[in-house]
Amino acid sequence: MVRKLDRRTFIVWGSAAFGGSLLIKGCASAPPTPTASSVTSSPAASASAFKVAIAIPGPITDKGWSQAGYEAMDVVKSKLGAETAYVEKVAQADQAEVLSDFARRGFNLVIAHGGQFEAAVKQVAAQFPNTFFAVSDGVVTGSNIASLQVDHLQIGYLCGIVAAQMTKSNKVAFLTAQSFATTDQEYRGFELGAKSVKPAIEVKASYTNDWNDIGKAKEATQALLASGVDVVYNMLDSAALGVIQTLSEKGGYAIGYFEDQLKLAPQTVLTSAVQNYGLAIANIASIAKNGQMKGEIYKLGLDKPDILRLGEFSAAVTDATKQKATQAKESLIAKKITFEECKVSGKDSWCIKGAA
């Protein structure tokens, strides 16, 4: 008897707590809820209000890739007056469902934030000819698919020059989570840049398999330090904090990624590979709003310094290094240095075109 009452009270209190927290959450964020009418009359809706949605792979608080995608929606909202929506932490298995849900709800532009969405976009896009899909850091194109691509080889090249100039042990490392086209390009650019300064330099790569696991990033950095590396170029999201922290504790230089990370540790961070993806996405959205979107790859290189550039240099960086980096940047923009696909010891890679 007593136990039965217990069970019932538990259910009552449990659901009250759950419902209460939902209510708090609902009041706190109050997301725009699309009405059923916008689903049925999507052509009409597209005429009245421009709607942009983004599917984000990680948590929107990762201080990196996912957060940039989320913040891009703010820019889109304020600049274009568009209606926006987002879904975060989209797992690989849910990608197609999330994307087609956005399309069904009448969004004009659906951004898939990350190259890992490519297959899902290809699968979904054909069913929704009235929606334009854009893949951040992708290489897919189609009649209603475009890709946004930062020139990772270029920015990696510049970071490689800085790293090679600053290393004392002649060992530098590139630390990221996974190996795929984007990170491979970044790594190759870094390697080529470093070797352009010191041909004998050793360039290592290490992978943690997790963009946000700070602990693992810390340990990976520690392992790199133990192997003699003294400059680590990190391409991670929230885990970047772990890399910078370890390097500042144990001594070593970091090159930041994505945001200008100099302020995190002015003694440790040499410079950062700054990417303003928010602006890049906003630009794409305004192209789409004007109806000029084409199914092509929109390349974003160093010639657009508001989107891709080297961040501020720390006090430790010598003038000679800054000069070398600036020279290289100018040659890259002037297309005096360009990259081409080639094979390096049997593997597909990239080389400097017409390297002397």
Next chain:
Amino acid sequence: MSDSAAFLSDYLAASLRLSVPLAFAALGGLFSERSGVLNIGLEGMLLTGAFVSAATVFYTGSVWVAILAALIVGGLVGLLHAYLCVTLRVDQLVSGLAINLSAAGLTAFLSRLVFNSKTSQPLQGLDAIAIPGLSQIPIVGSLFFNQDPLVYLLLLLVPLITYLLFKTSLGLTLRAVGEYPRAAETAGVSVLFVRYLSVMLSGCLASLGGAYLVLVHVKFFMEDISAGKGFIALAALIFGRWHPISTVLACVLFGATEALQLRIQAFGLNIPYQFLVMLPYVIALFALIGLAGKSTPPAALGIPYVKESLDD
């Protein structure tokens, strides 16, 4: 020569750091499972402990209050699991899963309320305390005697739990409840009470693992910071055959292979990283097949206990 000694001590220290959260969680799981309650909620308890200690240290600035808070909240999560499994006799797997899922959701939601600043500043951490004399021994000294209080606590807990479990009547009671609760009840033991206590202790210990992660290892809080460590601890518990010493050794094996694979990558041996990332799990699998032999869980594990007199 001194170079390789430095490398060795660095490697061992990394192994230890990676093993400690696992070991706390696994010892927590040991208590719960020895008393007959499956605990796959270790992951959620670890995450809860990590969040609670991070939030507490963020607001109060006191590491010790943070550890205390982690212990209390961890115990409360344990209490919830015990209530669901022991009193309500909910399926123990489902209850554990529910704890994992709600912990992941709640900590993510709350962490956005607590740590909403754009650049996260490092939290105050627990400092290492060197034990005079002993910490001067080369390699071993800095490894075991120049650590933070949580590591010392873990080093104390292992023999203590082993003694408690196998040499005291309290331990006998605990094991009896896990093996044959009806017999224990006949001998005048309250099965309910023992299970409640064990599962709450389990929550406390797993939560301490999370506190170590935040206060010593990482000094940040991030969503999903536990990153599957609770499940690895669970594997270590099975691999260690529910014995405290072998369970902790299993955790050290996981930590050491993890540290090893990161070092293999750092030395640039030409092995695809995907294989190296797999390494800790592959080694555990081989160890399970080769060394562990037949692993027998406590006989009453996962079976809710029903007192006959109360059956309705």
